[in-house]
Amino acid sequence: MPPSYSPHFLPFSSQFLTHTIKPSLFSPTMKDRPPSLYGAVYVPPHHRLISSPNNQNATKNSSAPAILSKLRDHQNTPILNAKGTASPPSLPHLQQQQQQQQQGTYNNNNGSKSSNNQNAQYNSAYCLGISENVSDRQLDLSLQSGTFDEANIEEWKQKLAMLLHDDGKQELVSREKKDRRDFEQIAALASRMGLYSHLYSKVAVFSKVPLPNYRFDLDDKRPQREMSLNFGLLKRVNAYLGEYLSKKSRNKESFSDNCFSRSSSNSSIVTEEGLFEQPEPLASGTAVMEKILLRRSSLLRDQQQAWQESLEGREMLEFRQNLPAYKEKDTILIAILQNQVVIISGETGCGKTTQIPQFILESEIDSARGAFCSIICTQPRRISAISVSERVASERGEKLGESVGYKVRLEGIKGRDTRLLFCTTGILLRRLLVDRNLKGVTHVIVDEIHERGMNEDFLLIVLKDLLPRRPELKLILMSATLDAELFSSYFDGAPLIHIPGFTYPVRTHFLENILEMTGYRLTPSNQIDDYGQERMWKMSKQAPRKRKSQIVSSVEDALRAADFKDFSRQTQESLSCWNPDCIGFNLIEYLLSYICENERPGAVLVFMTGWDDISSLKDKLQAHPILGDPSRVLLLTCHGSMASSEQKLIFEEPEDGVRKIVLTTNIAETSITINDVVFVLDCGKAKETSYDALNNTPCLLPSWVSKVSTQQRRGRAGRVQPGECHHLYPRCVYDAFTEYQLPEILRTPLQSLCLQIKSLKLGSISEFLSRALQSPKLLAVQNAIEYLKVIGALDENENLTVLGRYLTMLPMEPKLGKMLILGAILNCLDPVLTIVAGLSVRDPFLTPLDKKDLAEAAKLQFSHDHSDHLALVRAYEGWKEAEKDLAGYDYCWKNFLSAQSMKAIDSLREEFLSLLKDTGLIDSYATSCNGWSYDQHLSRAVICYGLYPGICSVVVSF
Numbered sequence: 024m025p026p027s028y029s030p031h032f033l034p035f036s037s038q039f040l041t042h043t044i045k046p047s048l049f050s051p052t053m054k055d056r057p058p059s060l061y062g063a064v065y066v067p068p069h070h071r072l073i074s075s076p077n078n079q080n081a082t083k084n085s086s087a088p089a090i091l092s093k094l095r096d097h098q099n100t101p102i103l104n105a106k107g108t109a110s111p112p113s114l115p116h117l118q119q120q121q122q123q124q125q126q127g128t129y130n131n132n133n134g135s136k137s138s139n140n141q142n143a144q145y146n147s148a149y150c151l152g153i154s155e156n157v158s159d160r161q162l163d164l165s166l167q168s169g170t171f172d173e174a175n176i177e178e179w180k181q182k183l184a185m186l187l188h189d190d191g192k193q194e195l196v197s198r199e200k201k202d203r204r205d206f207e208q209i210a211a212l213a214s215r216m217g218l219y220s221h222l223y224s225k226v227a228v229f230s231k232v233p234l235p236n237y238r239f240d241l242d243d244k245r246p247q248r249e250m251s252l253n254f255g256l257l258k259r260v261n262a263y264l265g266e267y268l269s270k271k272s273r274n275k276e277s278f279s280d281n282c283f284s285r286s287s288s289n290s291s292i293v294t295e296e297g298l299f300e301q302p303e304p305l306a307s308g309t310a311v312m313e314k315i316l317l318r319r320s321s322l323l324r325d326q327q328q329a330w331q332e333s334l335e336g337r338e339m340l341e342f343r344q345n346l347p348a349y350k351e352k353d354t355i356l357i358a359i360l361q362n363q364v365v366i367i368s369g370e371t372g373c374g375k376t377t378q379i380p381q382f383i384l385e386s387e388i389d390s391a392r393g394a395f396c397s398i399i400c401t402q403p404r405r406i407s408a409i410s411v412s413e414r415v416a417s418e419r420g421e422k423l424g425e426s427v428g429y430k431v432r433l434e435g436i437k438g439r440d441t442r443l444l445f446c447t448t449g450i451l452l453r454r455l456l457v458d459r460n461l462k463g464v465t466h467v468i469v470d471e472i473h474e475r476g477m478n479e480d481f482l483l484i485v486l487k488d489l490l491p492r493r494p495e496l497k498l499i500l501m502s503a504t505l506d507a508e509l510f511s512s513y514f515d516g517a518p519l520i521h522i523p524g525f526t527y528p529v530r531t532h533f534l535e536n537i538l539e540m541t542g543y544r545l546t547p548s549n550q551i552d553d554y555g556q557e558r559m560w561k562m563s564k565q566a567p568r569k570r571k572s573q574i575v576s577s578v579e580d581a582l583r584a585a586d587f588k589d590f591s592r593q594t595q596e597s598l599s600c601w602n603p604d605c606i607g608f609n610l611i612e613y614l615l616s617y618i619c620e621n622e623r624p625g626a627v628l629v630f631m632t633g634w635d636d637i638s639s640l641k642d643k644l645q646a647h648p649i650l651g652d653p654s655r656v657l658l659l660t661c662h663g664s665m666a667s668s669e670q671k672l673i674f675e676e677p678e679d680g681v682r683k684i685v686l687t688t689n690i691a692e693t694s695i696t697i698n699d700v701v702f703v704l705d706c707g708k709a710k711e712t713s714y715d716a717l718n719n720t721p722c723l724l725p726s727w728v729s730k731v732s733t734q735q736r737r738g739r740a741g742r743v744q745p746g747e748c749h750h751l752y753p754r755c756v757y758d759a760f761t762e763y764q765l766p767e768i769l770r771t772p773l774q775s776l777c778l779q780i781k782s783l784k785l786g787s788i789s790e791f792l793s794r795a796l797q798s799p800k801l802l803a804v805q806n807a808i809e810y811l812k813v814i815g816a817l818d819e820n821e822n823l824t825v826l827g828r829y830l831t832m833l834p835m836e837p838k839l840g841k842m843l844i845l846g847a848i849l850n851c852l853d854p855v856l857t858i859v860a861g862l863s864v865r866d867p868f869l870t871p872l873d874k875k876d877l878a879e880a881a882k883l884q885f886s887h888d889h890s891d892h893l894a895l896v897r898a899y900e901g902w903k904e905a906e907k908d909l910a911g912y913d914y915c916w917k918n919f920l921s922a923q924s925m926k927a928i929d930s931l932r933e934e935f936l937s938l939l940k941d942t943g944l945i946d947s948y949a950t951s952c953n954g955w956s957y958d959q960h961l962s963r964a965v966i967c968y969g970l971y972p973g974i975c976s977v978v979v980s981f
């Protein structure tokens with residue numbers, strides 16, 4: 024029987040907080056109660072389900088869910104269930120308990136025999152702490168008269184002395200009224216003994232460490248979770264859980280592995296996440312296997328030859344032969360044959376991405392080694408890994424999944440004969456976690472290394488280490504720029520091959536040309552971008568401010584020196600009031616409608632900075648008579664957080680007479696070819712992670728792109744026909760752009776990277792990073808390590824803690840903090856999640872702007888068809904309140920979560936991660952939602968599922 028989870032079941036202790044048994048009912052029997060095992064010791068909220076050890080027998084019969092028993096195991100303390108069944112107590116059941124107590128059937132904890140042993144299990148730590156010897160009225164009176172109980176003070180003297188001498192205890196917590204009454208005296212006593220004290224509403228705390236002003240874990244008024252789920256959904260979740268639990272009991276062994284330990288090369292994480300298949304086992308000896316591979320190789324060669332000789336194959340070859348890369352085919356193949364590392368720089372459109380991996384594959388297949396080779400080509404983004412693999416498969420006259428496949432997170436097509444695999448850099452890094460030598464891989468091609476993303480730079484250090492261990496492994500680095508010498512010298516003078524670019528002519532227009540051509544007039548007010556009512560703060564950001572933004576100040580000199588005298592007076596006036604901080608929604612709208620009405624057919628690709636810009640502009644364009652008319656315009660968006668299936672729509676051709684307009688971020692900047700793109704509009708900016716010097720916090724803010732990026736954007740037009748590129752900024756601003764963007768490793772916080780280094784067991788973080796292509800500053804590395812120690816992800820010796828290992832599971836993505844917080848919101852401020860969220864408030868990637876985004880994201884999520892809308896909004900409000908006192912989180916993080924509870928949490932997480940993988944819930948959940956990336960879904964799902972099964976219901980209900 025699957026365990027049933029009541030929809031009203033409140034996580035951890037929250038139900039006990041609100042449904043505590045009325046104190047007065049206990050007074051007669053609890054009066055002389057000797058101190059319990061816990062005494063007045065602080066019991067973390069999620070441990071408060073735990074009963075007195077007197078009741079251990081009850082657990083023996085309990086078939087409580089595994090999750091509860093895990094918690095018990097880790098705490099060495101019995102978990103007691105009211106019914107002695109698998110189901111945690113529901114709200115109505117608790118009310119029943121209260122009634123039973125009123126009828127006197129409950130027992131106290133002083134050892135006398137209970138008439139109902141199971142009921143006694145409800146004597147939670149809270150219940151134990153509510154013995155009362157004074158009534159409210161008495162308390163008020165004594166407070167007024169300033170009296171205090173000498174005996175009580177004496178008792179506290181002893182308790183505090185014991186606390187001081189007990190290294191295992193940090194604080195004492197009391198909810199007793201007499202202690203609140205005597206608080207000042209006890210606090211004075213504590214202070215004399217060098218202890219700290221604080222009265223939180225009705226809870227007195229005495230501690231060895233300073234106490235914050237707010238402790239959410241002691242706040243009874245925290246919003247409660249009030250989930251009500253429809254029956255169908257509940258049934259589904261229960262069925263999943265039941266299936267999982269029964270499977271688990273049948274096959275206990277298979278779940279005993281810690282799915283977070285990735286050191287073992289056989290770790291199930293490889294197959295469970297479908298990252299890569301392990302090389303096929305040499306089933307019946309090497310000789311037999313060799314024979315099979317030889318047979319497959321000759322089959323592959325026959326297929327390749329058949330395609331090359333077919334009419335379509337010949338036509339395709341003709342097209343390929345016209346690409347500049349083809350002319351270098353022999354040079355490239357010889358260089359690869361003779362060197363372990365080769366660096367290829369190829370200008371946009373030369374064919375490096377689609378052709379070079381193909382040359383290697385073709386040559387291996389031609390020489391009957393097809394089945395022996397395994398080529399991995401990394402791409403910085405999912406969209407390019409998928410679209411390039413599709414293109415290469417079609418150039419080979421095959422379906423995806425034959426000799427060519429792809430793998431991105433949670434998605435991929437790969438068959439038995441797949442020899443060329445396109446994947447994201449992150450996927451290759453994750454493979455390295457479980458297969459440090461890249462067993463069976465013959466070639467690694469790292470594309471777009473000029474982008475110098477964090478993952479790419481990290482991968483290069485790891486690969487450089489690997490090369491001596493795998494002398495037969497070939498490494499090919501591909502860059503779109505000529506600065507490849509840097510890479511060559513990093514790899515001990517590896518040979519460099521340069522391929523000139525190829526594009527059809529692309530006419531370039533800068534802002535001054537656009538204004539002149541269209542007659543559009545810029546004014547201060549028509550440049551303010553309309554982000555809608557909800558996002559007023561963004562608009563206000565664009566209003567004139569005292570402090571200049573980085574965007575403005577970096578081009579100020581260029582603008583001052585610019586000379587527009589060859590342009591009309593109107594254009595000059597427009598340029599004099601041009602606001603660099605704005606994207607220019609109105610101008611883009613005008614320009615798009617100008618193109619629709621005056622220009623030849625062809626799709627338009629508009630480069631924006633992020634989802635806010637894209638969605639707001641889309642709303643605006645949809646209201647336009649021409650641009651919003653679906654019979655004339657197909658309006659599409661492309662953003663990293665969209666599902667791949669949605670991203671792929673941008674490659675489809677619209678019906679005749681309909682113009683495709685794609686609003687995109689820089690994810691469409693490199694490696695992709697949208698066949699029908701003739702026009703490119705470039706706002707000149709992209710969101711970039713950097714430090715906010717003013718607040719000394721890292722942030723993700725728009726900044727000017729580099730000249731190389733501009734060329735790449737321009738290069739998206741003119742790939743299959745002549746094109747036009749409109750840059751929405753003056754030429755002088757372009758001239759002021761830097762040639763290349765600063766590598767991510769030098770401009771962003773290093774916390775995630777440090778965790779990856781540790782999880783890959785790459786030794787000392789600073790030593791490892793000192794071997795990077797361009798090493799980050801030692802101080803930045805030390806700061807990151809210190810940060811990780813403070814949050815408890817690394818221990819004093821720089822080893823990963825349980826939390827650290829958990830965090831490495833999460834993707835290295837800037838919005839991680841948001842996901843953590845959303846996880847907390849969904850769980851309605853469950854204490855543990857809130858602490859995790861507290862951590863994320865300090866997440867290096869979470870900016871003040873992000874927090875506002877978060878509010879929106881939360882609202883957006885709540886506005887889904889969700890019956891708990893109001894409860895969640897209330898929870899969110901509660902979160903905002905709690906967020907005010909970050910010190911509280913810090914306190915709990917350091918003093919509470921890093922203790923024994925971490926173990927229990929990890930164990931819960933492990934169990935539910937297995938569940939998640941087993942039931943395929945991650946996949947079904949992720950694919951059913953739009954607007955969030957798989958990474959985001961995954962991290963949120965892991966967090967939500969990982970901490971409590973009840974959350975399953977919430978997650979799948981979205």
Ligand SMILES: Nc1ncnc2c1ncn2[C@@H]1O[C@H](COP(=O)(O)OP(=O)(O)OP(=O)(O)O)[C@@H](O)[C@H]1O
Nearest residue numbers: 371372373374375376377378414693694695696742
């Ligand atoms: N999906 C496609 N449909 C049609 N033609 C394509 C497609 N993909 C690539 N091509 C053609 O192949 C050429 C080379 O593409 P490829 O992606 O290999 O270029 P590249 O050198 O990697 O350039 P970049 O770095 O700018 O992406 C393109 O310019 C285009 O003409």
